[in-house]
Amino acid sequence: MFARIFQILLLLCALAMLLFLAGFVFAQTGMVFLAVLLFPLASKILLVSLSALGLLAVLAVLWACWSEMRRYFGRDARGLRHVWSLYHKQRAFSRRQLSEWRQIHYKNHFKRQRLLVANNRKHLQTLFDEIDKELSAKKHQLPRAHYKALHKALRRSHQRGDAQSLLSVRGEIVCR
Amino acid sequence: MSLISRWLDETVEFWHRRRDRNLRWELNRQNDVRELRYAKAMAEQALVSQLKKQAQQLAHELAVSKTKNVNELAMVKVQCRQELKDYQQYLQSLDRLKDSLRDSYAHLPEAVAFTIHHHAKQLLNRMWEAEEGPEKMKVEMQLLQFMAAVHEDSRAALQDESKDGLPQNALAFIDADAELKVIR
Numbered sequence: 068m069f070a071r072i073f074q075i076l077l078l079l080c081a082l083a084m085l086l087f088l089a090g091f092v093f094a095q096t097g098m099v100f101l102a103v104l105l106f107p108l109a110s111k112i113l114l115v116s117l118s119a120l121g122l123l124a125v126l127a128v129l130w131a132c133w134s135e136m137r138r139y140f141g142r143d144a145r146g147l148r149h150v151w152s153l154y155h156k157q158r159a160f161s162r163r164q165l166s167e168w169r170q171i172h173y174k175n176h177f178k179r180q181r182l183l184v185a186n187n188r189k190h191l192q193t194l195f196d197e198i199d200k201e202l203s204a205k206k207h208q209l210p211r212a213h214y215k216a217l218h219k220a221l222r223r224s225h226q227r228g229d230a231q232s233l234l235s236v237r238g239e240i241v242c243r
Numbered sequence: 244m245s246l247i248s249r250w251l252d253e254t255v256e257f258w259h260r261r262r263d264r265n266l267r268w269e270l271n272r273q274n275d276v277r278e279l280r281y282a283k284a285m286a287e288q289a290l291v292s293q294l295k296k297q298a299q300q301l302a303h304e305l306a307v308s309k310t311k312n313v314n315e316l317a318m319v320k321v322q323c324r325q326e327l328k329d330y331q332q333y334l335q336s337l338d339r340l341k342d343s344l345r346d347s348y349a350h351l352p353e354a355v356a357f358t359i360h361h362h363a364k365q366l367l368n369r370m371w372e373a374e375e376g377p378e379k380m381k382v383e384m385q386l387l388q389f390m391a392a393v394h395e396d397s398r399a400a401l402q403d404e405s406k407d408g409l410p411q412n413a414l415a416f417i418d419a420d421a422e423l424k425v426i427r
Contacts, residue, residue: 143287146294153301164312175323179330186334197353237354
C-alpha cells in the first residue's frame with residue numbers, strides 16, 4: 068500500500084519535472100503563454116507531491132513504531148522475555164546461594180580464629196608470667212645491662228605474641 | 244490528438260494487463276498464502292506453548308531450589324555452630340590436658356607445658372583445616388596418639404615411674420614430628 072502510494076508520488080514528481088522542462092522549452096521557443104501556464108502548475112504539483120511524500124514518511128515511521136510495539140508485546144515475545152527473566156533469576160539465585168555459603172563458612176572460620184587467638188593469648192600470658200618470674204629470680208645473678216636487655220626482649224616478644232621468641236629468651240635465662 | 248488518445252489507451256491497457264497479471268498471480272498463490280499464514284500461526288502457537296511450558300518448568304525448579312537452599316543453609320548453620328562448639332571443647336580439653344600435666348609433674352617448667360600444649364593445638368588446627376579424607380584421618384590419629392602419650396606421661400608421673408621429671412613420651416612425639424617435618 069505504502070509502496071504504491073510512494074510510486075504514485077514519485078511519478079507526480081517526475082511529471083512536475085517534465086512540466087518544468089516543457090515550460091522551459093516553450094519559453095525558449097517563444098511560446099511564453101504556455102510556459103506561464105505550465106510553471107505554476109508544475110510547481111504546485113511538485114509542492115503537493117513533496118508534501119505528500121513527507122507525510123508518507125511520517126506515516127511510515129508511525130507504522131514501523133506500531134508494528135514494533137505489536138511485536139514487542141506479542142505473545143511469543145512476552146513468553147520469551149518471561150523465560151529469560153526466570154533463567155536470570157535462577158542464575159542470580161545460584162550466585163546468591165554460593166555467596167551465602169561462603170559467608171557462613173567465612174564467619175565460622177573467623178569465630179574459630181577468634182577462639183584460637185584468645186586461647187593463645189591466655190597461654191602466652193601464663194608463659195610470659197612464668198619466664199618473667201624466672202628472670203626476676205635471676206636478677207641479682209645477671210649483669211644489669213644484660214638483665215635489662217633480656218627483660219626488654221621478653222616484653223617485646225610478648226607484645227608481638229611470638230611464642231618461639233619467648234622460649235628462646237627463656238633459653239638464654241636458663242643457660243646463664 | 245489521436246496519437247495522444249492511442250498512447251493513453253495503450254497505457255491504460257498496459258495498466259489493466261498488469262493488474263490482471265497480478266490478480267492471476269494472487270489467485271494462483273492464494274492457497275499457498277493461506278497455508279503459509281496457517282503454518283505461521285501454528286508455529287507461533289507452538290512456540291508460545293513451548294515457552295509457557297519452559298517458564299513453568301523454570302519457575303518450578305526455582306521454587307524447589309529455593310526450598311532446598313533454605314533447608315541446606317539451616318543445616319549448614321547448625322553444622323557450623325556444632326563445629327565451633329566441638330573446636331571450643333577440643334581447646335578446653337587441651338587446656339585440661341595441660342593442667343593435668345602440671346598437676347602430675349610438680350616441677351614441670353611452664354615452657355615445656357606450653358610447648359606440649361602448643362604442639363597439640365597445632366595438630367588440632369591441622370586436623371581442622373585438612374580436607375575430608377585420609378589426610379584428616381591421619382592428623383586425627385596423630386592428635387589422639389599425642390594426647391594418649393601425654394596421658395600416659397601423667398599416669399606414669401602419678402605412679403612415680405618417671406625418672407627425670409619430664410613427660411618423655413610427649414617430648415619424644417614432638418621430636419619425631421619435628422624430624423618428620425625436616426625430612427619433608
